Amino acid sequence: MSRDERAAGPAGASTGASAAGPAAAATPGATGEPVPAFEAIGLTRSYRLDGGVLVDALRGVSLRIGQGEFAAIAGPSGSGKSTLMHLLGCLDRPTSGTLRVNGVDVATLDDAGLAELRNRTIGFVFQSFHLLARTSALDNVALPLVYRSVSRAERRERAGAALEAVGLGHRLTHRPSQMSGGEQQRVAIARALVGDPRVLLADEPTGNLDTRNGEEVMGLLERLNEGGVAVVLVTHDAEVAARARRRIHVRDGRIERDT
Amino acid sequence: MRTAEALRMAVEALRVNRLRSTLTMLGVIIGVFSVVILVAIGTGAKNAVEKEISGLGSNIILVVPGQVGLGAAPTQSRLDLSDVAYVRRVVGDPSRVTVAVNSGEPVRVGRVEVFATLTGTDENMPHVFDRPLRRGRYLSETDVDTRRRVVILGSEVAAKLFGDVDPIGRQVTIAGVRFRVIGVYETVGSTFGVARDQEVHLPVTTAQRLIGLPRINGIAVGASGPDEIESLRQRVVAALDARYPGETFSAVTQTQLLGTIGTVLGMLTGVLAAIAGISLLVGGVGVSNIMLVGVRERTKEVGLRKALGARGRDILGQFLIEAVLLTTIGGVIGILTGVGGALLIQAVSPVPASITWWSIVLAFGVSAAVGVFFGVAPARRAARLDPVVALRTD
Structure with missing residues (x-):
């Protein structure tokens, strides 16, 4: 997709003021209830294609995902589930509607504020792992901490602990090319975890894995969820979606079913 | 980060x-x-x-007939030794004025022949230019007055003609005339492409007879200090202009040369x-x-x-x-x-x-x-x- 396609662009993109910061957001709201991890009200997202045709990828999505939930966003390809995940992950801004991540309205954040929110609140796991090829597992995992100005020694220590937590304590110096797909995805999960996020956003985490490795990764995500991290899976695989406690079905840019 | x-x-x-x-x-x-x-x-x-340029000596003014500059046609010199005497009177101190007559001739010793730049000059040359001797002596007033057939060799000429042998007192032949070597200069390198170590100095009077013309190529004046250079230059040029109305004379100072060449380079x-x-x-x-x-x-x-x-x-x-x-x-x-x-x-x-x-x-x-x-x-x-x-x- 080119720059032009996205020209329909996010509403209220740079209203500045990241002063409220994501750190303050973890505190419970005024009602005394804990703030939800995600709260979306009437989210839409439109793209303008090269030909000038406007495509509505999301047509008004409202949902709430609480802290510590395990939810799957399911739907066929083209349903808008990836767009929804990009919005939840603050990689993109909605065309209209309100999105609060951990209580912070993303419309109030500038790009640097969004980056900080991603860095501290969200851990990403991608279908194709997205590891840096020539970098060791340890340094791959430590990457998010680089953008938090954590010292090198502490980064390595925390990255080591995160790799230990996903059962790869013996693979610290290995490069992605020296590891199996399952191991690579576990490195990616360790990287998502290293910054102690509130939410793991996993986009087809088992899509590139065989059954056994996929099973292993799903087990790992479940264990992490039991530890208190909210997990949001995006998948078109009904079997994977079935393992989540909550399933949100998306079709044609709308939530079709939420069980 | x-x-x-x-x-x-x-x-x-x-x-x-x-x-x-x-x-x-x-x-x-x-x-x-x-x-x-x-x-x-x-x-x-x-x-x-x-x-x-500064190796030539200090505070030197070179006086030549005609216009000096790019594109100027070379001028036939009409200056002669009487003009040198005239400039000496203008300057007031005869020892600060010297003369040059230039030619190129082969210099021969036995079968060895070297092409050298002949410069006829006088006893005041060492007062104006910085030209240390390695051996022997400079030209004397008597050498000039009596047209002695004596030469001082540049270091390169001496080395080519005589090798390791001491040339003082030996004979060289220039255009069929025999000269006695009275001195050898120190090595000084070249100035403006003139290899000064390939020069041979002889009395100006002897040189004029050798060439067969009573002319001189230029007059060099040494100012007593940097402050005097400009006023002296103007005085000399004015005096020559007065002596030869309608003719042009140029006087170049080292400072001018340094300035021009420095700018160009x-x-x-x-x-x-x-x-x-x-x-x-x-x-x-x-x-x-x-x-x-x-x-x-x-x-x-x-x-x-x-x-x-x-x-x-x-x-x-x-x-x-x-x-x-x-x-x-x-x-x-x-x-x-x-x-x-x-x-x-x-x-x-x-x-x-x-x-x-x-x-x-x-x-x-x-x-x-x-x-x-x-x-x-x-x-x-x-x-x-x-x-x-x-x-x-x-």
């Missing part, structure tokens, strides 16, 4: 693409190398010429440096080009870094530091090879080279600036990448 971290990433990125980084650097290296070495040669030439150095600078610019374009390739190749990495929390300026910094690192490493290598090259040229060839600190500082500064200038566009492109789009790139 800390600067140290960005630097580490940049080093890593350059290391991964070692060949590509080296080739890109080569453009900068060649540019900086050329700037440093050409400025060194230009400055060296300027220094050498200035040294030559300074400009030449500037032009050389500018041409070399263009190659540095081309090197910079190469850096820009390769950085654009790098950004395109690493689009997905940029997307990932952004997803993990990198801000636009973190990405900008990463790529900018990479570009600057590329050019400054190239700059340092260029400076080292340039300095080495200049020293080598000086050691093995007659071309003088003088390394100036400003050319090194400038070369380094410019190569860093080239990195920033040519790195900014690719780095901004990377910083503005949309993470969603970037992550999807294959």
Whole structure:
């Protein structure tokens, strides 16, 4: 997709003021209830294609995902589930509607504020792992901490602990090319975890894995969820979606079913 | 993100693409190398010429008939020895005025023959010019008055004709006439392409008879100090103009020569440096080009870094530091090879080279600036990448 396609662009993109910061957001709201991890009200997202045709990828999505939930966003390809995940992950801004991540309205954040929110609140796991090829597992995992100005020694220590937590304590110096797909995805999960996020956003985490490795990764995500991290899976695989406690079905840019 | 971290990433990125980084650097290296070495040669030439001019002696005014300057036709001299006497009266101190009659003749000893520049002059020559003797004596008043057939040899002429033998008191033959050697000059090098060590000095009167013309080529006047040069110059020219109405005489001072030549050589150095600078610019374009390739190749990495929390300026910094690192490493290598090259040229060839600190500082500064200038566009492109789009790139 080119720059032009996205020209329909996010509403209220740079209203500045990241002063409220994501750190303050973890505190419970005024009602005394804990703030939800995600709260979306009437989210839409439109793209303008090269030909000038406007495509509505999301047509008004409202949902709430609480802290510590395990939810799957399911739907066929083209349903808008990836767009929804990009919005939840603050990689993109909605065309209209309100999105609060951990209580912070993303419309109030500038790009640097969004980056900080991603860095501290969200851990990403991608279908194709997205590891840096020539970098060791340890340094791959430590990457998010680089953008938090954590010292090198502490980064390595925390990255080591995160790799230990996903059962790869013996693979610290290995490069992605020296590891199996399952191991690579576990490195990616360790990287998502290293910054102690509130939410793991996993986009087809088992899509590139065989059954056994996929099973292993799903087990790992479940264990992490039991530890208190909210997990949001995006998948078109009904079997994977079935393992989540909550399933949100998306079709044609709308939530079709939420069980 | 800390600067140290960005630097580490940049080093890593350059290391991964070692060949590509080296080739890109080569453009900068060649540019900086050329700037440093050409400025060194230009400055060296300027220094050498200035040294030559001041090596003549101090506060010298050269008086020649006609107009001196580019495009001026050579003038047939109408000055003779009476004019020298006239100038001596004008100056007031006869010992500060000397004369030159020039010709070129082969000088022979036995079967050895050397072509030399013959200069007829007088006993005052050493008072005006700085021309130390190695052996023997200068011309005397009697030598000039009695047209003695005596010569003083330049060091090169002496070495070619006599080798290790002491030439004092020996005979040389010039145009069939035999001369006795009374002195040998120290080696002094050349001035304006005149190899002064290939000169042979003889009494001006003897030279005029040898050539068969009573003319002289020029008069040299030594001022008593730098403050007197200009007023003396004007006085001498005015006096000669009064003596020969309608004729032109030129009097050139060392300061004028230094000024003119210094300006010309300074400009030449500037032009050389500018041409070399263009190659540095081309090197910079190469850096820009390769950085654009790098950004395109690493689009997905940029997307990932952004997803993990990198801000636009973190990405900008990463790529900018990479570009600057590329050019400054190239700059340092260029400076080292340039300095080495200049020293080598000086050691093995007659071309003088003088390394100036400003050319090194400038070369380094410019190569860093080239990195920033040519790195900014690719780095901004990377910083503005949309993470969603970037992550999807294959």
